[in-house]
Amino acid sequence: MLYFAPWKVAAILFVCALALAVAALNLLTREQLDALPSWLPHRQITLGLDLQGGSHLLLRVDTGAVVRERLEGIIDSVRDELRKARIRYQDLAIDGSTVGVTIPDPEQRDEARTLLRKLDPDTDVGMNSDGRIRITLSERAVQQRESAAVDQSLEIIRRRIDETGVREPTIQRQGADRVLVQLPGLDDPQRIKALIGKTAKMTFHLVDEEANPGDALAGRPPPGSDVLPLRDRRAQPGQEPRIVVKKRVMVSGENLIDAQPTFDQGQPIVSFRFDAAGGKRFGDATSHNVGKRLAIVLDGQVISAPNIREPILGGSGVITGGFTVAEAQDLALLLRAGALPAPLTVLEERTVGPGLGADSIEAGKVAAVVGSVAVVLFMIIFYGLFGLFANVALAVNILLIIAGMTLFGATLTLPGIAGIVLTVGMAVDSNVLIFEHIREEVRGGRTPISAIEAGFRRAMTTIIDANLTTLIAGILLYVFGSGTIRGFAVTLSIGIITTMFTAVTVTRLIVTIWLRRAQPRFVPI
Amino acid sequence: MFRGLRVVPPDTKIRFMSMHKINFALSALMVVASIVLFAVKGLNYGIDFKGGILLEAHTEQAADLAVMRGKLDALGLGEVSLQTFGSENDVLIRIEEQEGGEAAQQRAISLVREALGAGVRYDRVEVVGPQVSSELFWNGMYALGASIIAIVIYIWFRFEWQFGIAAVLAEVHDIVSTVGLFALLGMEFNLTSIAALLTLAGYSINDTVVVFDRVRENLRKYKTMPLRDLLDMSVNQTLSRTTMTSATALLALFALYVFGGEVLRGFSLAMIWGIVIGTYSSIFVASALLLYMNVRRSSGAGEAAAVAERP
Numbered sequence: 006m007l008y009f010a011p012w013k014v015a016a017i018l019f020v021c022a023l024a025l026a027v028a029a030l031n032l033l034t035r036e037q038l039d040a041l042p043s044w045l046p047h048r049q050i051t052l053g054l055d056l057q058g059g060s061h062l063l064l065r066v067d068t069g070a071v072v073r074e075r076l077e078g079i080i081d082s083v084r085d086e087l088r089k090a091r092i093r094y095q096d097l098a099i100d101g102s103t104v105g106v107t108i109p110d111p112e113q114r115d116e117a118r119t120l121l122r123k124l125d126p127d128t129d130v131g132m133n134s135d136g137r138i139r140i141t142l143s144e145r146a147v148q149q150r151e152s153a154a155v156d157q158s159l160e161i162i163r164r165r166i167d168e169t170g171v172r173e174p175t176i177q178r179q180g181a182d183r184v185l186v187q188l189p190g191l192d193d194p195q196r197i198k199a200l201i202g203k204t205a206k207m208t209f210h211l212v213d214e215e216a217n218p219g220d221a222l223a224g225r226p227p228p229g230s231d232v233l234p235l236r237d238r239r240a241q242p243g244q245e246p247r248i249v250v251k252k253r254v255m256v257s258g259e260n261l262i263d264a265q266p267t268f269d270q271g272q273p274i275v276s277f278r279f280d281a282a283g284g285k286r287f288g289d290a291t292s293h294n295v296g297k298r299l300a301i302v303l304d305g306q307v308i309s310a311p312n313i314r315e316p317i318l319g320g321s322g323v324i325t326g327g328f329t330v331a332e333a334q335d336l337a338l339l340l341r342a343g344a345l346p347a348p349l350t351v352l353e354e355r356t357v358g359p360g361l362g363a364d365s366i367e368a369g370k371v372a373a374v375v376g377s378v379a380v381v382l383f384m385i386i387f388y389g390l391f392g393l394f395a396n397v398a399l400a401v402n403i404l405l406i407i408a409g410m411t412l413f414g415a416t417l418t419l420p421g422i423a424g425i426v427l428t429v430g431m432a433v434d435s436n437v438l439i440f441e442h443i444r445e446e447v448r449g450g451r452t453p454i455s456a457i458e459a460g461f462r463r464a465m466t467t468i469i470d471a472n473l474t475t476l477i478a479g480i481l482l483y484v485f486g487s488g489t490i491r492g493f494a495v496t497l498s499i500g501i502i503t504t505m506f507t508a509v510t511v512t513r514l515i516v517t518i519w520l521r522r523a524q525p526r527f528v529p530i
Numbered sequence: 531m532f533r534g535l536r537v538v539p540p541d542t543k544i545r546f547m548s549m550h551k552i553n554f555a556l557s558a559l560m561v562v563a564s565i566v567l568f569a570v571k572g573l574n575y576g577i578d579f580k581g582g583i584l585l586e587a588h589t590e591q592a593a594d595l596a597v598m599r600g601k602l603d604a605l606g607l608g609e610v611s612l613q614t615f616g617s618e619n620d621v622l623i624r625i626e627e628q629e630g631g632e633a634a635q636q637r638a639i640s641l642v643r644e645a646l647g648a649g650v651r652y653d654r655v656e657v658v659g660p661q662v663s664s665e666l667f668w669n670g671m672y673a674l675g676a677s678i679i680a681i682v683i684y685i686w687f688r689f690e691w692q693f694g695i696a697a698v699l700a701e702v703h704d705i706v707s708t709v710g711l712f713a714l715l716g717m718e719f720n721l722t723s724i725a726a727l728l729t730l731a732g733y734s735i736n737d738t739v740v741v742f743d744r745v746r747e748n749l750r751k752y753k754t755m756p757l758r759d760l761l762d763m764s765v766n767q768t769l770s771r772t773t774m775t776s777a778t779a780l781l782a783l784f785a786l787y788v789f790g791g792e793v794l795r796g797f798s799l800a801m802i803w804g805i806v807i808g809t810y811s812s813i814f815v816a817s818a819l820l821l822y823m824n825v826r827r828s829s830g831a832g833e834a835a836a837v838a839e840r841p
Contacts (some may be wrong), residue, residue: 055793095706181806330717345780351632353657355654355657356654356656358651360651361653361654371789371790372785372787375789376783376784379781379782391534413665422795426783426785427779427783430783433775433778434775434778441768441771466743470736470739470740470743473684474684475736477677478677478729478731481677482729484676485670488720488721490724530534
């Protein structure tokens with residue numbers, strides 16, 4: 006037990022030196038770190054959002070909406086096909102996750118079924134004896150659709166956030182339909198939330214000028230038209246004036262290639278530009294409808310409905326709507342980044358201001374220093390010289406924890422700091438176990454070397470037992486935990502592993518060297 | 531050379547086993563009281579588990595809680611609680627979960643911001659919707675359950691079943707008593723509390739394991755010693771280690787409690803209490819439980835002694 010082969014001594018010293026070097030990386034500034042040669046690790050401990058300040062948002066993509074939209078698309082094509090083939094139909098509607106339609110004339114049923122089978126390869130078409138045809142989206146198609154919607158949402162969120170200039174955001178997919186967004190350094194996520202909360206689906210429709218306003222506003226718009234609220238800054242939400250627009254989409258925001266906030270006669274407006282296809286459709290729509298009003302619809306609300314004074318052929322135009330400067334900027338940003346395929350809801354939000362984060366770091370530092378000093382003094386008071394050995398091992402231990410976290414790229418959170426302070430308090434346990442055994446052996450009348458030797462040997466199984474149980478708890482906490490608590494699990498678990506290492510190597514090495522140098526006749530413990 | 535002081539004098543011969551009935555009664559009382567408190571008073575769940583909104587607002591002048599409360603109550607957001615937090619300028623606002631799913635929580639925050647107006651800085655905003663809060667709660671429970679099971683399996687491999695049952699009983703005793711403390715003081719029970727309970731689970735079992743290791747070692751060494759004396763001797767032999775280790779852990783935790791800031795205060799307090807209880811249980815309760823377990827002795831004489839020992 007008390008002999009170390011030279012290579013082992015070298016290995017232990019090497020690990021300690023390496024830990025010191027890796028831990029020291031955290032002292033460098035970002036620029037210094039970037040300037041290091043490429044063969045060195047460029048890592049530092051990341052501070053959790055609770056320490057550096059920032060915003061954590063867990064969003065859910067409403068994938069149900071994507072499937073509903075797809076079913077609505079199927080309804081439109083069913084209506085078109087049946088009309089073209091002059092087949093009479095009834096009760097065309099979405100029914101749960103299927104589209105149902107009834108063909109009253111038995112003679113036309115088979116023709117209708119054949120026709121609808123060809124409509125969409127992703128659907129199963131069945132008919133019952135009453136002539137009710139049910140069109141069901143296949144499970145695989147639904148899943149693909151949902152998954153694609155989440156991926157696409159991720160991309161759109163990334164674009165929108167990048168446009169705002171937040172530094173180093175983390176945007177990750179989580180589970181089937183969730184997106185985790187972490188925005189370090191952001192103290193007020195209201196604007197970002199507003200930005201990512203908007204679907205930003207923009208479409209251009211003609212205003213239905215012939216509709217009977219009384220009927221339409223009472224909720225009975227003519228077929229093919231919709232009643233939509235018209236944006237009005239002075240009105241309460243839900244009380245805006247309403248306007249009847251045709252359902253048919255003349256051009257949609259998908260064809261936009263650029264949008265910029267600008268000014269027109271001192272008023273903030275948004276100018277936009279279409280791609281070639283969009284420009285042509287926009288040109289055609291405006292040429293054929295001069296004198297009519299064109300409604301610009303964003304997320305189910307009419308932003309404005311200007312008169313078409315002349316054909317707009319260049320593929321670009323402007324949106325007016327009594328915007329403030331900020332609104333015009335955000336609208337342009339949303340249009341540039343593209344529409345979300347489905348609405349998002351915020352499931353969880355945790356934001357910490359940078360000031361509070363700094364306070365937490367300060368408090369954590371003070372607690373760590375006071376706790377460590379107390380433990381160090383305590384060990385010296387109660388174990389004398391051996392307490393000093395234990396303290397050296399403790400210092401190496403803390404160094405190893407920091408180095409371990411640096412190498413794993415772990416995140417340090419406030420509970421994580423608590424984990425380190427707690428490790429300081431519990432790590433000396435291994436040495437306490439060893440020292441108590443040595444004391445006993447000394448009392449039993451053994452010589453120093455033999456007492457120390459037996460102390461280390463007998464304590465070893467207990468040290469492993471004691472640490473493994475806490476390690477089990479730490480690992481399970483990591484598996485089931487979330488957010489900042491994981492930070493605690495990480496520091497606690499790394500701390501346990503480094504504790505086992507330092508107890509069996511560092512303390513033993515120091516004691517061995519001391520024995521050889523001092524040749525003591527009794528053990529001062 | 532300085533040898534260091536002794537917390538516990540060497541060769542103590544405290545007769546722990548002779549007071550085990552009082553200790554059992556004390557422990558039973560504490561566990562029952564904890565369960566009753568938990569059932570009757572319940573835990574003060576934080577927003578992690580209950581859902582809702584938590585805001586830490588920093589005001590320029592000392593916060594006038596009555597005025598703020600008036601403004602917030604007028605919003606009709608249900609149960610709103612305010613308390614100062616650390617300093618007179620920091621107010622912790624808790625708002626119960628709003629009906630109407632995730633979007634309703636966001637609307638409530640906007641209302642609060644409007645009502646309190648400018649001049650208030652929000653240092654912390656936490657919103658946990660109904661879906662996430664129930665997931666967090668169940669994940670916390672799974673973590674607790676899984677770690678207890680994992681520790682039981684570990685103990686089962688390492689020791690004979692008698693020791694395993696005694697160790698697990700002691701562990702459940704420690705955890706239940708700590709949950710009882712949360713109920714008694716109405717301390718917020720959140721994710722950090724789960725972390726405290728799990729760490730305690732590990733710590734408490736390790737404290738017990740150290741004593742049991744010694745018991746087992748002594749069982750092999752002193753085959754004819756009556757079990758009662760052998761347990762007393764084992765606890766006395768490990769007494770110094772048990773107290774030293776608890777003392778260093780407590781030192782670190784006191785530092786966290788006093789200097790670590792408001793967020794960690796509940797965690798530190800739960801850990802401090804848990805370690806005190808854990809130390810008590812591994813000295814006074816866990817080994818005494820072995821008196822009632824049919825601990826196997828390897829020789830015939832030992833067997834007879836153990837049988838004679840059973841009350």
